[in-house]
Amino acid sequence: MSDVGLPASVEALRRVREDPHRLGHRAHGPTEPIEGAGHGATGPAHKRIVVGYGFWIYLLSDIVLFSCFFAAFAVQRGATAGGPTLAQIVDIRRVGFETAALLLSSYTCMLSFAATNARNRLWTEIFLLVTGLLGLVFVLLELQEFIELAGQGITPQRSGMLTSFFGLVGLHGLHVTAGGLWLATMMAQVLVKGFRPEIVHRLICFNLFWHALDIVWIGIFTIVYLMGINA
Amino acid sequence: MFGKLSLSAIPLSQPIPLITSFIVILIALYVLVLITVKGWWPYLWREWITSVDHKRIGVMYCLLGVVMLIRGFADAIMMRTQQAVAINAPGYLPPDHYNQIFTAHGTIMILFGAMPLVLGFMNFLVPLQLGVRDVAFPTFNSVGFWLTASGALLVNVSLFIGEFARTGWLPYPPLSETTYTPGVGVDYYLWAVQISGAGTLITGINIVTTVLKMRCRGMSYLRMPVFCWTALASCMLIVAAFPILTATLAMLTLDRYVGWHYFTNTAGGNPMMFVNLVWAWGHPEVYILVLPVFGIFSEIFSTFSGKPLFGYRSMVAATLFICIVSMLVWLHHFFTMGAGAAVNTFFGISSSIIAVGTGVKIYNWIFTMYGGRVRFEAPMLWSMGFIFTFVIGGLTGVLLAIPPADFLTHNSMFLVAHFHNVIIGGVVFGLFAGVEFWFPKAFGFRLHEGWGKAAFWFAFIGFWVTFTPLYVLGLLGMTRRLQHINVPEWRPWLYMSVVGVGILVLGVISQVTQLVVSIRNRERLRDVTGDPWDGRSLEWATPSPPPFFNFAVMPNVEGEEAYWGIKLRAIESQQLSPEPTYEPIEMPVNSPVGFYTAFFASVFGFAMIWYIWWLAAVALVAAFAGFVIFAWRDVHEIEVPAEQVAQVDRDRRAAREALLARISRQGALS
Numbered sequence: 050m051s052d053v054g055l056p057a058s059v060e061a062l063r064r065v066r067e068d069p070h071r072l073g074h075r076a077h078g079p080t081e082p083i084e085g086a087g088h089g090a091t092g093p094a095h096k097r098i099v100v101g102y103g104f105w106i107y108l109l110s111d112i113v114l115f116s117c118f119f120a121a122f123a124v125q126r127g128a129t130a131g132g133p134t135l136a137q138i139v140d141i142r143r144v145g146f147e148t149a150a151l152l153l154s155s156y157t158c159m160l161s162f163a164a165t166n167a168r169n170r171l172w173t174e175i176f177l178l179v180t181g182l183l184g185l186v187f188v189l190l191e192l193q194e195f196i197e198l199a200g201q202g203i204t205p206q207r208s209g210m211l212t213s214f215f216g217l218v219g220l221h222g223l224h225v226t227a228g229g230l231w232l233a234t235m236m237a238q239v240l241v242k243g244f245r246p247e248i249v250h251r252l253i254c255f256n257l258f259w260h261a262l263d264i265v266w267i268g269i270f271t272i273v274y275l276m277g278i279n280a
Numbered sequence: 281m282f283g284k285l286s287l288s289a290i291p292l293s294q295p296i297p298l299i300t301s302f303i304v305i306l307i308a309l310y311v312l313v314l315i316t317v318k319g320w321w322p323y324l325w326r327e328w329i330t331s332v333d334h335k336r337i338g339v340m341y342c343l344l345g346v347v348m349l350i351r352g353f354a355d356a357i358m359m360r361t362q363q364a365v366a367i368n369a370p371g372y373l374p375p376d377h378y379n380q381i382f383t384a385h386g387t388i389m390i391l392f393g394a395m396p397l398v399l400g401f402m403n404f405l406v407p408l409q410l411g412v413r414d415v416a417f418p419t420f421n422s423v424g425f426w427l428t429a430s431g432a433l434l435v436n437v438s439l440f441i442g443e444f445a446r447t448g449w450l451p452y453p454p455l456s457e458t459t460y461t462p463g464v465g466v467d468y469y470l471w472a473v474q475i476s477g478a479g480t481l482i483t484g485i486n487i488v489t490t491v492l493k494m495r496c497r498g499m500s501y502l503r504m505p506v507f508c509w510t511a512l513a514s515c516m517l518i519v520a521a522f523p524i525l526t527a528t529l530a531m532l533t534l535d536r537y538v539g540w541h542y543f544t545n546t547a548g549g550n551p552m553m554f555v556n557l558v559w560a561w562g563h564p565e566v567y568i569l570v571l572p573v574f575g576i577f578s579e580i581f582s583t584f585s586g587k588p589l590f591g592y593r594s595m596v597a598a599t600l601f602i603c604i605v606s607m608l609v610w611l612h613h614f615f616t617m618g619a620g621a622a623v624n625t626f627f628g629i630s631s632s633i634i635a636v637g638t639g640v641k642i643y644n645w646i647f648t649m650y651g652g653r654v655r656f657e658a659p660m661l662w663s664m665g666f667i668f669t670f671v672i673g674g675l676t677g678v679l680l681a682i683p684p685a686d687f688l689t690h691n692s693m694f695l696v697a698h699f700h701n702v703i704i705g706g707v708v709f710g711l712f713a714g715v716e717f718w719f720p721k722a723f724g725f726r727l728h729e730g731w732g733k734a735a736f737w738f739a740f741i742g743f744w745v746t747f748t749p750l751y752v753l754g755l756l757g758m759t760r761r762l763q764h765i766n767v768p769e770w771r772p773w774l775y776m777s778v779v780g781v782g783i784l785v786l787g788v789i790s791q792v793t794q795l796v797v798s799i800r801n802r803e804r805l806r807d808v809t810g811d812p813w814d815g816r817s818l819e820w821a822t823p824s825p826p827p828f829f830n831f832a833v834m835p836n837v838e839g840e841e842a843y844w845g846i847k848l849r850a851i852e853s854q855q856l857s858p859e860p861t862y863e864p865i866e867m868p869v870n871s872p873v874g875f876y877t878a879f880f881a882s883v884f885g886f887a888m889i890w891y892i893w894w895l896a897a898v899a900l901v902a903a904f905a906g907f908v909i910f911a912w913r914d915v916h917e918i919e920v921p922a923e924q925v926a927q928v929d930r931d932r933r934a935a936r937e938a939l940l941a942r943i944s945r946q947g948a949l950s
Contacts, residue, residue, distance in 0.1 A: 092497040092834065099416050103489040110481060110523045117527030117557060121542060128548030130541075205540045209548025212540040216531065234908055247916065 097250055104254040108261045111224075115265050118217040122273065128209035135210065135277040138203055140194065144274045147190045148266065151225075154183035155263040162256050168244050173252075174236055180259065181232045184225055191222045214273065221269055224262050231255055283891030284464065289442045294377065301440035330870040332418035333828045337425045338404025339722055342715070344429055345397030349708075351436070352393050353788065355385035360746070360781045364774045366764035378763040379446035380465065384435065386449025390565070391473060392432040394703070397711045398572050399428070399483050402511040404722065406487055408819035408826065409505045411496030411835040411842065416489035417482075418868045419910075424482035426878030431476025434885050438468040442889070445469040448761065450558050451532065453543035453551045458536050464889050466536065471885035474529050477522055478881075484518030487511055496818075498837030502596070505817040505841075506589060509596050510575030513603040514568045520607065521564035528557040555617065559610040567606040569703070571599060573710030574641055577663050580717055581645045583813050584660040585652030588841055591644040598640040605634045615683045616690045624683040631681035635674055642671060657813075658732035662713035665740045669705030673698060676751070694754025697747045704743055712739070712791075720807040724824045728801065731794030738787030746780025749773035808935045816844040823932040829867055829920055832929035833860040854944050856933055862926040866917040873910040877903055 094102070126135065161176030195215070198204070205215040235255055238248050291297045315321055328336055358381055362371045373381065403425075407415055415421050438444040445465040447456045456466045491512040495504070531542040532554065541549035582589040589595060611619060611627035619627075645667060654660065676698040680686050689695055712735070720726045753773050758765070765774070798805055811820040818835055819826075821843045839845050850856050880903040887895035 090495070090498045090500040090503075090837070093412055093495065094493040099489060099493050102493050103416055103485055106485045106488050106519055110485065110519045113520060114523035114527050117524050120557070121531065121553060124550055124553050125542075125548060128541075128550065130546075130548040205534075205538070207547070209541045209544075209550060212534070212542055212549070216534065216540070216542070230904070234911065238911065241912075251911070 096246065097253070100250040101253050101257070104257050108257060111261065112265070115217075115220065115268075118213070118220050119268065119272065122213040122217045125209040125213040128213075130208035130210075132208040132211065133203055135214070135273075136279060138198055138211075138214070139274050139277045141274060141278060143190055143194055144270065147187050148270050150183045150186040150190070151263055151266050154180045154187070155260055157183065158256055158259045162252065165244065165249060165252050170239060170243065173239055177232060177236050177239070181229055181236070184229050184232070184259075188222055188225055188229070191218065195219075217273065218269060221262065221265055224265075228255075228258055228262060231258070281892075283887075283893070285441075285890040285892065289464075289890075290440065291443070294374075296373070296377065297439050304436070305440070326870065329875050330422075330872045332414075332422045332868050332870055332874075334403045334407050334415045334418065334421060335722065335826060335828070335830075337421050338400045338402075341396045341400025341403060341425055341428070344432060345393050345395070345400060345711075348388050348396065348432055349393040350788070352385050352389040353784075355381045355388070357781055357785070359385065360774075360778050363762065363765060364771075364778045367768055367771055367774065368766060369764065371764055373763070375763045376443075376446060379761075380444045382761055383445045383448055383465075383469070384438075387445075387469060387473070388432075388435060389703075390449065390569070391476060392428075392435060394569050394707050394711070395476075395480060396428055396432075398514070398569055398707070399424075399480065401576065401711070401714055401718075402487050402515070402572055403483065404718065405819060406490055406508055406511050407494070408721075408822065408830060409508050409817050410491065410494060410499055411818045411831060411837060412490070412494045413830050413834075413865070414868065415486050416494055417486050419871045419873060420482050421486050422871060422874030423877050424479040424486065424874075426874040427479030427482070427881055428476045430878040430882040430885070431472040431474075431479070433882055434468060434472035434475065434889075437886070438465070438472075442468065450562060452558075453532065453535070453549075453554050454545040456532060456536075457544055458539075459544070466532075467889040470529050470533050470536070471888055474526065474533075475881050475885050477525050477529075479878075480518055481522045481526075484515040484522065487515040488519060491515075496831075496835050496837060498835075499842070502593065503837055503840050503842065505575075506578040506592065506595050506599070507572065507575030507817075509599050510571040510573075510578075513599045514571040517564045517568045517571070517603060517606065521561045521568065524557060525561040525565075528554060528561065531557075552617065555614055556610070559613045560607075563610040563613065564606050566703075567602055569707045570710075571602065573707050573714075574599065576710045576714040576717070577645060577666060578641075579817065580659045580663045580713055581648045583717075583815055584655045584657060584663075585649045586655075586814070587648055587652040588816075588844075589644065590647035590650075591640075592840065594640055595644050598637040598644075602634060602637040605630060605637065609634060612681055612686070615686045621683075628681055628683045632678055635678055635681075638674060642667060657716075658727070658729060658736060659713045659717040659813075661733060661736045662709045662716065665736060666705060666709040666713070669709065669740070669743065670702060673701030673705050677702060689754060691760055692754035693750045693758045693760055696760050697750035697754060700747050700750075704747075709739075712736075717813065718819075720805075720812045721810075721819055721822075721824050721826070723802075724807055725798065725802040725805040726807060726812055728794050728797045728805065731790050731797055735787050735790035735794060738783055738790055742780050742783030742785075742787055744780070745783055746777050749777040749780070809939050810932060810935070811843075811847075816841045818842045821846065823928065823935070827928045829865045829925070832862060832925045832932075850936070850940060851943060854940060856936060856940070859930075859933070862922045862929065864922045865920040865925055867920055869915055869918050871910065871913075873906060876906045880906065 093099075129135075157176045157179045161173050161180060164172035164176055203211060205212045232255065235248075235251060238251070242248055315324065328340065331337065358373060359378070362373045362378060365371050366373075371378075403415065403421065407413065435444070442464045445451055445456070445461070445468065447461060447466060447469075451461075451466050451469055454460060491504070491508055531540075534540040535542050535544060535549070541547045543549050543551050543554040545551055578589055578595060609627060609631045611623060612631040615624050615627070645663075676694070680689060680695060680698055716727055716732055750773075753770055756767075756770065756773075758767070758770060807824040810823040810826075812824070813820075818831075818837075821835065822830055835842065835846075846857070880899045884896050884899035884903070887893070887899060
């Protein structure tokens with residue numbers, strides 16, 4: 050908080066240095082094309098933009114992947130083959146806790162990136178750690194749910210509905226687990242290497258990934274669990 | 281310890297796969313020994329295997345594709361000859377083996393022959409045409425290539441160890457479920473396609489990002505060569521469609537490995553869901569293959585007609601139109617499977633409408649030739665053969681797009697003839713045209729012209745002699761994938777088709793001869809100026825082969841057909857633009873991570889196929905460790921000193937100045 054009281058011009062200069070392409074801060078309407086932003090004909094974009102952009106494209110493909118599992122769930126939602134229905138397996142209380150943990154982790158993930166932007170290694174690590182722990186809580190709760198269901202003989206092998214349920218929810222859980230591995234790697238990298246450009250680029254990608262998983266979870270929470278209560 | 285793997289996996293009782301495998305293994309051993317004896321390993325490792333240069337990766341993709349095309353063609357020869365001899369007779373291929381052959385033929389030709397070639401062209405050309413030094417993510421590019429190679433390796437391993445799928449190139453359940461196909465064949469298919477699919481997705485992401493974010497100064501969207509547009513459209517389709525394949529195959533894998541019920545015909549599984557999902561990928565896949573090839577033809581028609589492409593903007597619009605509509609036609613692959621009249625009508629109309637976009641392109645190419653100074657060299661012959669062949673393939677496609685007519689021709693030889701007509705006449709002709717056209721750019725010397733033309737005529741005539749009978753047979757009622765035939769009246773047509781295959785073999789021999797002759801005479805065929813065909817886009821502004829940094833100085837594009845403008849200015853003023861100031865260039869360093877990842881991906885795939893769980897776990901951990909080690913590296917780029925850059929560019933300028941001097945001596949402009 051040492052910046053308090055600095056003249057606005059200094060603050061503005063610092064912002065431009067940190068974000069030379071003024072992402073999200075450009076005025077509307079026709080303006081000069083910006084060097085290195087990859088808009089129009091100003092030459093190749095800056096590495097940071099290329100990396101972020103490429104990762105967005107990957108996320109789009111990942112959303113398509115999830116949409117197939119959503120589609121399978123929509124098709125097989127009623128295919129219980131005489132087994133339990135969706136309403137019988139949804140435990141909305143636990144899923145509520147899972148959702149809270151995951152949404153909160155998205156918030157702390159964003160805080161870690163704010164700390165990254167301020168180039169504060171300690172707070173970046175702390176918030177990444179909190180994010181990871183919340184993710185772990187989420188995964189453990191989901192595991193508990195799966196194990197309890199399996200204990201009652203409710204497994205994917207039982208019916209098409211259960212297959213598509215475990216497939217969709219499990220795919221998301223797998224993503225969160227992989228994200229956790231990535232997060233641990235990034236924490237180690239920040240610790241050892243600090244905020245080099247390529248590390249910051251990876252942190253940007255990791256943040257995008259984590260938030261995307263949240264968005265997918267909101268879909269799962271709504272379509273599988275909330276709509277499943279009365280199914 | 282070794283899961284399901286035992287010595288009985290080697291097909292000792294089947295002479296054909298056994299002998300073939302031994303020949304393949306012998307050739308592979310010979311190549312490996314040759315490389316070792318000649319001491320080429322360090323060079324190969326440094327310059328190719330660990331290379332992240334988009335041109336090297338492009339060339340390796342094409343090499344892989346060509347080898348796999350030959351493998352797929354061998355399968356085709358066996359199928360045509362089997363059907364010709366198995367008329368009221370058993371033939372020489374037992375049913376189980378025959379089923380593996382048609383499955384392998386489709387899988388290999390589409391996913392490991394045509395796909396690598398198309399991806400190779402996109403890799404090689406897009407950065408050169410956009411005037412930049414590499415793709416957006418060079419190291420991931422290498423990972424993508426090696427994953428594709430890993431998939432191809434697994435498919436070919438199935439020849440010797442175990443068996444391949446017998447289900448057709450799209451393994452429809454419930455046949456492909458464990459209940460009905462318990463062996464490892466479908467598992468080979470699943471892991472090979474899954475691994476190479478991951479590689480394809482990486483390339484797709486890479487090219488989309490490159491085209492949208494990495495163009496040189498002045499290269500606005502509407503100044504991009506059409507090939508870049510088609511590569512963009514194709515890769516957008518890859519990003520949108522390949523995850524569907526990944527998901528579908530993952531679901532089938534879960535069904536097979538752990539007894540889930542996505543596609544089973546019991547316990548609430550839904551086999552039709554597989555058919556819908558797989559074609560939601562499969563139809564866009566067709567356009568993923570053909571769109572870049574349309575780009576190749578666009579470049580060739582304009583270059584060899586000496587004219588700008590007719591209707592550039594309508595070409596771009598047609599490309600994007602096809603890109604979108606191709607996602608809305610998948611159901612025409614199964615009109616007969618009970619979707620109902622309303623749904624069939626929608627997809628029948630959308631399938632017919634997509635021909636409009638292609639029609640626009642065909643007219644544009646014809647009008648490009650109109651009034652131009654057309655040079656009938658080998659790339660142009662392939663392109664003109666394409667127009668004739670592809671139009672007829674398109675017309676039979678429109679016939680199949682009409683649901684009532686499709687009910688008569690569904691899964692018949694008419695369908696087989698149709699899709700070979702568009703894939704050979706479109707994709708393969710285009711790839712061969714592209715090889716003739718860009719070979720001098722990649723290797724620094726032209727291909728021998730006479731053998732190139734011979735290859736075209738054999739392929740063109742051979743194609744029609746092979747597939748016209750199949751149209752007729754389809755209309756006579758012959759269905760596809762028959763191991764033996766009970767209708768003697770079909771004999772003449774089947775024989776004629778074999779004659780066609782013979783002519784195609786002559787075409788393949790001509791291609792190989794062309795390559796050998798050209799390599800022998802490379803000094804005489806040397807391309808010294810870097811612009812052997814009087815080209816129009818930026819790749820021809822570089823020397824042949826281009827230096828690994830592509831451009832000594834980043835180009836500044838001032839209009840459409842970037843290089844054509846530069847060339848006209850130089851010829852008019854009879855001098856090159858003034859020598860630029862050369863600066864050091866940062867280039868990404870080579871990396872073994874692609875090879876490393878693919879090695880463990882192959883091990884992982886093989887372990888999963890044979891249920892060797894510990895090995896699969898080891899391979900996964902090793903792959904992850906490799907990525908962490910890669911992420912830890914500190915040196916990402918090397919600097920090319922300004923003197924080296926200057927040297928390369930001065931050589932290029934000297935060659936071009938000599939050319940200018942020759943033009944002015946001849947007084948061509950006075």
